[in-house]
Amino acid sequence: MRSKNELLGELQNVEAELQNVQDQIKILLDEQEKLYERKSELKALLEESEVSRQLNDDGPSASLENWTGPFEWDSRVDDVRFNVFGISSYRANQREIINAVMSNRDVLVIMAAGGGKSLCYQLPAVLLDGITIVVSPLISLIQDQVMGLTALGVPTGMLTSTNSKDDKFIYKALEKCEGKLKILYVTPEKISKSKRFMSKLEKCHHAGCLSLIAIDEAHCCSQWGHDFRPDYKNLSILKTQFPNVPVIALTATATRKVQLDLMEMLCIPKCVKFVSTVNRPNLFYMVLEKSSVGKVVIDEIAEFINRSYPNNESGIVYCFSRRECEQVARELQERGIKAHYYHADMDAKNRESVHIGWSSGNLQVIVGTVAFGMGINKPDVRFVIHHSLSKSMETYYQESGRAGRDGLPAECLLYYRPADVPRQSSMVFYEKSGLQNLYDIVRYCQSMRGCRRVAFFRHFSEPLQDCDGMCDNCACSAEVREVDVSCHAKAVVSLLQDMQEIDQSVTILQLADKMKVKHKEIGPELKKNEIEQLIIQLVLDHVLKEEFQHTAYATNAYVALGPLAEQVLHEKKVVKLEISSGQDDKARSIKCAKQRPMASKMGIWLDELRKELASVHGGIFPHSVLSAQQIAMLADQKPDSMQQLEMIIGKVKTEKYGNRILEEINRSEKSEDLLHSVMGHGHETGRTSKKMKISKGAVKI
Numbered sequence: 253m254r255s256k257n258e259l260l261g262e263l264q265n266v267e268a269e270l271q272n273v274q275d276q277i278k279i280l281l282d283e284q285e286k287l288y289e290r291k292s293e294l295k296a297l298l299e300e301s302e303v304s305r306q307l308n309d310d311g312p313s314a315s316l317e318n319w320t321g322p323f324e325w326d327s328r329v330d331d332v333r334f335n336v337f338g339i340s341s342y343r344a345n346q347r348e349i350i351n352a353v354m355s356n357r358d359v360l361v362i363m364a365a366g367g368g369k370s371l372c373y374q375l376p377a378v379l380l381d382g383i384t385i386v387v388s389p390l391i392s393l394i395q396d397q398v399m400g401l402t403a404l405g406v407p408t409g410m411l412t413s414t415n416s417k418d419d420k421f422i423y424k425a426l427e428k429c430e431g432k433l434k435i436l437y438v439t440p441e442k443i444s445k446s447k448r449f450m451s452k453l454e455k456c457h458h459a460g461c462l463s464l465i466a467i468d469e470a471h472c473c474s475q476w477g478h479d480f481r482p483d484y485k486n487l488s489i490l491k492t493q494f495p496n497v498p499v500i501a502l503t504a505t506a507t508r509k510v511q512l513d514l515m516e517m518l519c520i521p522k523c524v525k526f527v528s529t530v531n532r533p534n535l536f537y538m539v540l541e542k543s544s545v546g547k548v549v550i551d552e553i554a555e556f557i558n559r560s561y562p563n564n565e566s567g568i569v570y571c572f573s574r575r576e577c578e579q580v581a582r583e584l585q586e587r588g589i590k591a592h593y594y595h596a597d598m599d600a601k602n603r604e605s606v607h608i609g610w611s612s613g614n615l616q617v618i619v620g621t622v623a624f625g626m627g628i629n630k631p632d633v634r635f636v637i638h639h640s641l642s643k644s645m646e647t648y649y650q651e652s653g654r655a656g657r658d659g660l661p662a663e664c665l666l667y668y669r670p671a672d673v674p675r676q677s678s679m680v681f682y683e684k685s686g687l688q689n690l691y692d693i694v695r696y697c698q699s700m701r702g703c704r705r706v707a708f709f710r711h712f713s714e715p716l717q718d719c720d721g722m723c724d725n726c727a728c729s730a731e732v733r734e735v736d737v738s739c740h741a742k743a744v745v746s747l748l749q750d751m752q753e754i755d756q757s758v759t760i761l762q763l764a765d766k767m768k769v770k771h772k773e774i775g776p777e778l779k780k781n782e783i784e785q786l787i788i789q790l791v792l793d794h795v796l797k798e799e800f801q802h803t804a805y806a807t808n809a810y811v812a813l814g815p816l817a818e819q820v821l822h823e824k825k826v827v828k829l830e831i832s833s834g835q836d837d838k839a840r841s842i843k844c845a846k847q848r849p850m851a852s853k854m855g856i857w858l859d860e861l862r863k864e865l866a867s868v869h870g871g872i873f874p875h876s877v878l879s880a881q882q883i884a885m886l887a888d889q890k891p892d893s894m895q896q897l898e899m900i901i902g903k904v905k906t907e908k909y910g911n912r913i914l915e916e917i918n919r920s921e922k923s924e925d926l927l928h929s930v931m932g933h934g935h936e937t938g939r940t941s942k943k944m945k946i947s948k949g950a951v952k953i
């Protein structure tokens with residue numbers, strides 16, 4: 253029998269060895285984590301280089317060819333731009349794209365929402381002999397475009413699923429090709445399902461009258477895109493059937509992978525690509541904490557609208573479900589806001605009347621589901637509020653991008669609370685990369701310090717650009733502490749482990765409730781929303797994961813242990829959480845609003861001035877009347893009298909708004925920056941045109 257001392261000695265040795273092994277395991281685990289990270293980085297880089305190799309093999313890129321001109325059609329193009337569309341100058345890439353189309357090339361256009369894609373096919377359509385077919389996914393978008401073009405005097409028609417008495421005229425025009433129709437909008441279903449339409453199109457082509465095919469919202473072709481539409485898949489038939497007719501495909505967003513997919517699906521491998529930045533410098537992005545009490549959220553939204561937009565400036569509120577849309581619209585009405593809901597369950601007539609009411613200014617706010625996303629062609633939307641989380645960065649970019657398409661300042665607010673995550677995840681988990689896409693936007697929302705714009709640039713693999721203080725985190729960052737919550741995380745994991753052992757499923761909210769009771773003994777006290785935030789953080793970090801169970805009526809999202817749970821349990825992983833320590837969200841939002849009222853007000857006045865001048869000068873599009881260049885001249889020359897202001901922008905009545913503009917110019921120390929920021933698109937701002945002198949052509953009034 254060994255003595256007690258001998259046993260104690262060996263025990264100490266074993267404990268020391270165990271400690272040694274544990275230290276080595278920790279080192280190896282750290283190493284493993286680093287290697288995993290590097291592995292995914294390398295995979296992403298490989299994928300990227302493979303995609304760019306294929307893209308390079310697939311034809312010349314726009315930059316390799318000179319599309320600026322001169323071309324023999326230059327003067328005719330300028331004439332149509334000015335006299336038909338009332339547009340005084342091009343925005344970035346528009347001239348080049350038009351030239352590529354006029355040169356009979358297939359073209360792929362990636363241009364930010366509101367960047368001016370429509371002109372790129374509408375202008376050539378007017379100029380070319382024959383008819384242009386435009387494929388567009390939504391009837392509301394088609395109606396909008398047809399209304400606008402008809403007002404400009406361009407003979408335009410549409411064929412959609414709903415038959416109309418005009419259909420006969422359109423079929424006849426296609427067949428006879430008499431010049432009574434220049435642009436024909438169709439839904440993708442017409443191409444894939446209507447034999448009658450395709451046979452008329454064949455005849456039109458045969459007679460040499462099919463001049464151009466435009467595919468709008470082309471990302472709908474790709475399963476990798478965020479809005480896949482099965483009928484778009486069949487559009488390859490257009491290029492196979494009419495190989496000599498140029499195709500122009502346009503979208504606001506397409507990652508490299510989607511671009512490649514589009515080119516393949518539309519059979520335009522040798523197309524010229526024009527990729528513009530996703531940056532929308534005039535949009536202010538902000539994420540707000542969403543209260544768990546529904547009425548509080550509505551109170552805040554109503555207060556925001558009444559405070560910031562008291563003059564009936566247009567806006568959109570996006571909701572998660574149809575029921576929620578109706579409720580939010582009703583509650584906003586109760587608070588005196590002219591709001592109405594819009595969703596797919598309404599009949600077409602009802603939807604149209606709401607849309608028209610909003611476009612004409614009778615309604616201030618549309619409360620919509622994503623059905624009210626694509627195809628909103630109203631340029632002066634001043635705010636887009638997300639009452640609920642979007643399902644991806646792409647959809648958020650698109651939906652919020654409905655704001656400020658006129659280039660003037662506009663605001664994009666997103667109300668976020670962790671409890672909205674499982675609502676979305678149970679809808680998207682079956683989509684290709686659905687959860688991954690959702691978690692990207694959740695990361696965007698959880699961040700209290702990162703620039704929102706940078707998040708977009710990263711997401712769309714674009715070089716970073718300056719935010720210019722146009723997001724909440726850059727303009728008025730919250731006072732944020734980074735708190736070590738490893739012990740709370742460990743408690744969450746062990747709590748969940750206990751529940752899993754007895755086969756008990758738990759949702760994120762139930763887990764948060766249980767933690768609320770338990771965590772007080774652990775360390776620094778966390779508020780309920782911070783515990784929820786922590787649980788979501790753990791899901792994003794793969795410590796936990798979401799799992800889904802189907803019932804006859806719904807899919808429920810539960811939370812379970814993820815691949816890195818063990819590390820947290822054994823204290824091998826530090827978990828930190830950003831916690832706001834200063835003012836509450838509302839105070840912050842007010843502070844943010846105070847920092848930029850001048851730019852917003854000025855933008856609105858300029859817009860009103862544009863409109864007033866347009867009405868004085870007989871229905872010319874507002875943008876042509878007070879162009880960005882003219883605003884740049886204001887910045888450059890700082891007029892100090894009404895007379896000077898009138899000289900700069902032309903001989904017009906400017907008393908009402910002019911005085912206010914002058915006041916602002918005088919009052920603001922940074923008037924140039926202010927004017928730059930109200931001008932929106934960087935390429936046509938004073939930054940580039942500051943040195944420009946007034947030319948007669950630029951002052952159109």
Ligand SMILES: Nc1ncnc2c1ncn2[C@@H]1O[C@H](COP(=O)(O)OP(=O)(O)OP(=O)(O)O)[C@@H](O)[C@H]1O
Nearest residue numbers: 341342343365366367368369370371504631657875
């Ligand atoms: N060169 C220009 N100068 C001034 N305004 C322009 C110019 N080009 C287009 N616009 C105006 O900008 C607004 C947005 O243009 P358009 O509808 O073509 O955007 P888009 O790129 O199709 O956006 P979305 O992807 O959101 O549909 C319209 O009001 C249009 O008249």
